[in-house]
Amino acid sequence: MARRQVRVHSCRTANQTGTTRRESTADTEAYLLVVDGANTNPELNKVMEIWNATANPPYAMRSPAEIAAYFDGLEFVEPGLVDVTEWRPEAGDAKRLDNLIGLARK
Known part of the structure; x- marks a missing residue:
C-alpha cells in the first residue's frame, strides 16, 4: 500500500520558491497544496507596498x-489553480480574495 505524503505550503516571503519541493520515494503518493497571495488586485498591491x-x-x-510554477512536474487535482473562493463554489457567492489555491499530485 502506498503511503501518502502531503506538503502544505503558504508562501509569504520572496525566497520560498524552492522550499515547496520534497522528494518522495516510489511507494509514496505525494501531494502539494499551495495557498499564496496573487498580485492581481491593484488596490491590494498598494496596501501591501x-x-x-x-x-x-x-x-x-x-x-x-x-x-x-510551484506545481511544475505535478498533475493538478480539480479544480486546478483558482482563487480560494472558487475552490468549493457550492459554499455560495463570495467576493474574490486574490489568494490562489491549488492541489496537485506527483
Missing part, C-alpha cells in the same frame, strides 16, 4: 504564473 515598508519579513505577492 505600505505593509512591506515596515514588515519583517515582507509579504511577497506573486503573479498567477509564478504561483503556478
Whole structure:
C-alpha cells in the first residue's frame, strides 16, 4: 500500500520558491497544496507596498504564473489553480480574495 505524503505550503516571503519541493520515494503518493497571495488586485498591491515598508519579513505577492510554477512536474487535482473562493463554489457567492489555491499530485 502506498503511503501518502502531503506538503502544505503558504508562501509569504520572496525566497520560498524552492522550499515547496520534497522528494518522495516510489511507494509514496505525494501531494502539494499551495495557498499564496496573487498580485492581481491593484488596490491590494498598494496596501501591501505600505505593509512591506515596515514588515519583517515582507509579504511577497506573486503573479498567477509564478504561483503556478510551484506545481511544475505535478498533475493538478480539480479544480486546478483558482482563487480560494472558487475552490468549493457550492459554499455560495463570495467576493474574490486574490489568494490562489491549488492541489496537485506527483
